[in-house]
Amino acid sequence: MTTKKSTLQLNRLVVYYGIKKIYDEDFHAGVNIIRGEHSVGKSTILDMIFYVLGGEPKKDDWKYPADVCSNVLAEISVNKKTITLKRQINSEGGIPHIEIYDGNYDKAIKDVGDWSDYGSRRNNDKLSFSEIMFELFDWGQYKSSDYHNLTMHQIMRLIYLSQSSDSNRIFRKESTRSDNENTRLAIAEFLLGLDDLETHSYRQSLLKNEREYEISGTELRTYFEVLGNTADLTVEKINEAIEQKKVELDDINAKRSLLLDKNGTFDDxxxxxxxxxxxxxxxxxxxxxxxxxxxxxxxxxxxxxxxxxxxxxxxxxxxxxxxxxxxxxxxSLGKISFDYCPCCFTPISDSSKEDEAGCALCKASELxxxxxxxxxxxxxxxxxxxxxxxxxxxxxxxxxxxxxxxxxxxxxxxxxxxxxxxxxxxxxNHRELAIAEIIEERTAKLLEISSLNEKIESASKVDNLIKRREYILQKIEACRNKITALEAKNAERRTYVYKILGDISTNILEMDSGNEEKFKSATSLSTEIDFAKDRWLLNERVNYSDSSNVVKKAALHLAFLLFSITDEYCRYPRFSIMDFECGDINEERSQNLQKIITSCLDGKVDYQLIMTTSKVAPSLNNDELGVGRFYGKNDYILKI
CATH class of the missing domain: 1.10.287 (Helix Hairpins)
Known part of the structure; x- marks a missing residue:
């Protein structure tokens, strides 16, 4: 496990519409605040950062006018090394390549010949963009299969707190089948220094083997239906049955020869x-x-x-x-009285005693x-x-x-x-009858042999499937044992990491200015961070009010950043994007949260946080923390 800290910093972001620059801003170390009124495009800028760093937004994730822009460029520093990234914007759901230039933005736009092009997925001839970034981060290439690897898109899912994702979830939302428990757990364990993808590799292999075992079981049942009795399904048993049938056929042929021999004796x-x-x-x-x-x-x-x-x-x-x-x-209704007969409507005479128990119609005494x-x-x-x-x-x-x-x-x-x-x-005569019976018996025996021969191919496949399933079971058991051993090996650090994250995030919650009573005593409550299930349980609860969920999620993401700054084994690149503000959080609570974030990071170095707000605290509304000006109503950040 590496002890070298990973750092990522965005130095400059440029968005092009054709050949025209429609956004060009410098970013700095520490806290960066993009300020502006609602719906001026703050979240769109964060989406652009996510995209140029390897994010793979779906078609429906793109918003105007970002979807009609042509390119986005970013000058970044990875472990102090400066490079420039360029990515064509494709809002139709494709995954364009990313070009990399070894140098800053000013040099990159003047040098059109030294750019290198990298796809989102590896091939036999060239590394992928994610592999290049992993090398720059000094994370290495732990596995050789895309099935076991993580990508920058997946890494960014834990770094980018997106407003468009559910406020009670930890990760940026994902709408594909790749968003499974194994992947989410692998992202968190890798970035927090709990695993170098070895455990993830075995988990993925376990999942693959279990699926293969299930599919082979279905295929085996299909062959059983074709072959019938499962006790006779092996090739060896079928061959034994064929040999026995052939012996019986020889006996039948001998009888036939005797009957057909005119010189033979036959009692007719x-x-x-x-x-x-x-x-x-x-x-x-x-x-x-x-x-x-x-x-x-x-x-x-x-x-x-x-x-x-x-x-x-x-x-x-x-x-x-x-x-x-x-x-x-x-x-329910009790005793019903009738004034008139329900059949002929004749008046019914009164009972001699009003309190006498009996039928109101026929006057029969009935308790x-x-x-x-x-x-x-x-x-x-x-x-x-x-x-x-x-x-x-x-x-x-x-x-x-x-x-x-x-x-x-x-x-x-x-x-x-x-x-x-x-x-x-x-x-x-009997001789002719016996010959007819022999022919019929011989034909039936030949059909039995033919039927057994037809089953040999299927039985052979069954034998191979059974052996294959035994082999898969061995692989499944080996994967489970290896996972158990690796988890036991990292158990002490896992306990430490989860405890520190819980302590940091609950301390942040106690500084919240909202009305959530549980937050006021958060450090005394039980806390369970479950990356696989994509949830954080506080006091055994996942959901609070919408605004409280926003604060709770921001507290956990801030804890990731704070933990990465001090922990020597953490791969989280001390870089965070926060788009936490939503319509349900009031100005006072939002501004208090902003102050909590900046105060927690005060005095820290070698990190970068980029966040947006429409309710910026007056003490934070300055050029030192701000990126660009404050964008007022209808003053759009991206202007076509």
Whole structure:
């Protein structure tokens, strides 16, 4: 792990519209504040910085007039070495190359021949822009595969606090599948000096192997469906089965040769016996047909009975439902009195006693308790009938299943008898019948051998897949063991880093001027920074009010910068971009946050923070901290 600190500083930013400069400002070490009213283009300038440093914005991320500009150039210093970057603006979602000049901006624009062009992805002939930047930062090239590498775009996601990203997230938003837990964790661990991408490499390999194992399992199940019985899927077992079938075929061929040999002996009992066998087969076929018809009639009768029971069960369920509804209605409404008969509208005579309990319609004496008893009695009867009906349904279903199996067996026997009857009708003696049976048996055996031969290729693939899956499992286990070992190796530093970041950020929160009560005692609360899940839990909570989320996120990003300034193992390049201000944060709270940021950085050296504000604190509204002038209403930073 390197102990050399990484530094990045933006010295100058120039934006071109065609050949016209529409933005040209110098930046300085320390705090840089881009000041201006809402919607004058402050965030757009930060997006330009993100873009020229290797960021890859999507098509929808571009805003006017940046989307119609032609080029953006940046003079930067990486570990004190000054270079100039140039990138063509493509708002259609492409990823243009980045040109690098070894020298400052003034020399770069005069020298058109010494620029080097680098793509966003490596190829066999040339390094990528990210690889060149990693070399300049002295981060090295730890892995040889893009699958395991980080890019400057991913590095910038933790450096750039973007207003367009969710305020309760740590990283700049990403809308592609590359934004996964492994990638986010790798970015943080690499920049904070917890890993040199070795653990990330094993995590990515683990993910790749697990996906391959899952895909091979799906493919294996497909072959199982084709091959049938999994116990006979190996090539060795199929070859054994083929050899056994060939032995059986040789026996059949020997029988055939004996029958075809005219000089051979064969006990033929004559035409009468053939006729007798034909009659017996015909009679058996007739009996089987009659038996099948009888069983089918019995089966249909049981199915009708079963359907009746099912309908009766539905009726019982409906009656129980109605009974429950009736009970609920009575308990809700109580006793109902009628002045007129609901059927014929004849007046109903009054009861002899007004308080006498009874039916308001038929005047029958009926206590509430007896109604409850009748309800329970009726419910019990319905439940008993339901249980009995379910028992009958189960027995009928079992009978149907038995009869269907029995009829299927009878049909097989009938088909066999009819086949034999057909063979007997074509022969005049036993010798001819035996020859026909041998031919049929030989044909069936050849088909079995052919079917087994067709399965060999698939079985071979199954064997290879099984071996491959065993090998992948070994690789998965090796990756998991290596990850566990690497995490254990860095466990002490990880605990230290997370604690320091939590301490710094909660101390910052206690200086907030907002109404969030939890922030006032933040240092005493539990804190969990989870880069993989892209969240920071304070007091086991992720979300607070929108303005409090803004302060909370800014506090954590400021903690990254402060930690990088003092920690010798941290790769975070002591460079931060903050576009934290949103419409929900009031002027007093925003200005207080600005003061917190500048006071925390007071006296620190070799760092750069670029931030924007429309509510700049009066004490910070000066040329020493400011970049360019204060842009008033409708005074746009980028003017076409």
């Amino acid at each position: 009992l004559g035409e009468n016996n053939i006729s007798n066998e034909r009659n017996m087969a015909l009679e058996k076929s007739h009996k089987l047909t009659m038996k099948i018809n009888t069983k089918n009639i019995e089966l249909d009768s049981i199915k009708i009975e079963l359907q009746d029971c099912i309908l009766f069960g539905k009726s019982l369920n409906y009656r129980m439902k109605a009974l429950n509804e009736s009970k609920d209605t009575y308990q 509430t308790a007896s109604l409850t008893e009748k309800y329970i009695e009726t419910l019990n009867e319905l439940q008993y009938q339901t249980r009995q009906n379910e028992t009958i349904i189960r027995k009928l279903s079992e009978n149907i299943e038995y009869l269907e199996g029995f009829i299927a067996e009878l049909n097989i026997e009938l088909q066999s008898t009819q086949n034999k009857l057909f063979d007997l009708s074509l022969t005049s």
